[in-house]
Amino acid sequence: MSEYRVTRRSALGSNALRSERICISALPEGHVIQVMGKEGGPDLGAFLSEKIGGGAKFAVRIAAPFQWYVVGDRALSPEETDTMLDTLHPHAAGVDQSHGRVRFQVEGAMVERLLAKGTGTDVSVEAFPVGHSTMTLIGHIAAHVTRVGEHAFEIMVLRGFAESLWDDCARMAQEFT
Amino acid sequence: MASLVPCPHCGMRPKEEFTIKGAAIARPGSHADANEWMDYVYLRNNPLGTYDEYWHHTSGCRRWLVVTRDTGTHEISASCDVTVAVKTGVAA
Incomplete structure (x- = not known):
């Protein structure tokens, strides 16, 4: 028996990256x-x-x-x-x-510019209206993207890729923060 | 290779989201002889021009599609779900 106990912890914790033009925040699991x-x-x-x-x-x-x-x-x-x-x-x-899929939200005035760096999907509000969702690649990671507001998207990703995708998004957001 | 591929379910997507299986050709019946299976498994015509291929939208809707591509210009003239292709006789 291992002396280390298996404990449940959230994939992204209560991480958040906030700035005036872009905000990335983990959503409840x-x-x-x-x-x-x-x-x-x-x-x-x-x-x-x-x-x-x-x-x-x-x-x-x-x-x-x-x-x-x-x-x-x-x-x-x-x-x-x-x-x-x-x-x-x-x-x-x-x-x-x-327990297999984790969600986080990306919002702010620059959200379309941020996502356009990672995905080939047209994320303009005309092609991707509020309420629309789709599965696509963001960088090399497959993610489910839903528009929840004019300047807000929810991204759902396999748990094991959540931190990587979070880091990718944070890097893509760097020029806007 | 075409950079953007029209998925009938998802719209225009980059080719990186897809996996290509190859020619969409009719599968022989279960009682077909060895020569027919040899042709089906190993032999391809490799034409210059329009070509039907099975594409899988691996990182998208995960549906199998039949994509019609020009092997000379790489232009894609059509794509449809494999179930539609089977109904219309494009694939078997």
């Missing part, structure tokens, strides 16, 4: 449920928002065709997660990714 619908099946966005998203803004995000993420700031108990996953049956299947 709440819940992330990946929902997989049936190939060629219906759009479950409204269903998910009502049944398991609690109607919260930006709770349901498109991940891919017939796939969604349901995210929230509140950590769920195993029972709550089970109830949520049962609700999906038989329309879709769900996987709890709460």
Whole structure:
């Protein structure tokens, strides 16, 4: 038995990088449920928002065709997660990714310029309106990007890459801070 | 190679987000003889001009696509989800 106890700690802690034109801040490690619908099946966005998203803004995000993420700031108990996953049956299947994906927010007047350094996706508000989300590469790291405001994006990334992507974003923000 | 690839689900994306499998050609039936399988697995025509290829949007929507690319100019004239391609007979 190791003398070191395994302890849970957040991937990004309470890190924040704040300046007038750009601000990067870690978001609570709440819940992330990946929902997989049936190939060629219906759009479950409204269903998910009502049944398991609690109607919260930006709770349901498109991940891919017939796939969604349901995210929230509140950590769920195993029972709550089970109830949520049962609700999906038989329309879709769900996987709890709460410990696998980490979110942080990038906001400020220069946020589009910052992201444009790392991704080939058009992040202008015309092509990427508020509420829109997509999976893309930022540098060499795949991340799920959601626009949550005119000058604010949420970035969700695999836990193991969270610190690296945070550092990349901080470096990309350097000229604006 | 084209730098920007149109994904039918995600829009224009850099080629770095994709993995290319190769020619989108019809797979032989399960009872096909060894020669047909030899052709399918190893032999390619390598034409100059329009070419259908399987591309996987690995770092995006993770869907398999059929991308129609000109091997001479690298211009991409079409791309569609593989399920659509199968329905319309582009891929099998």
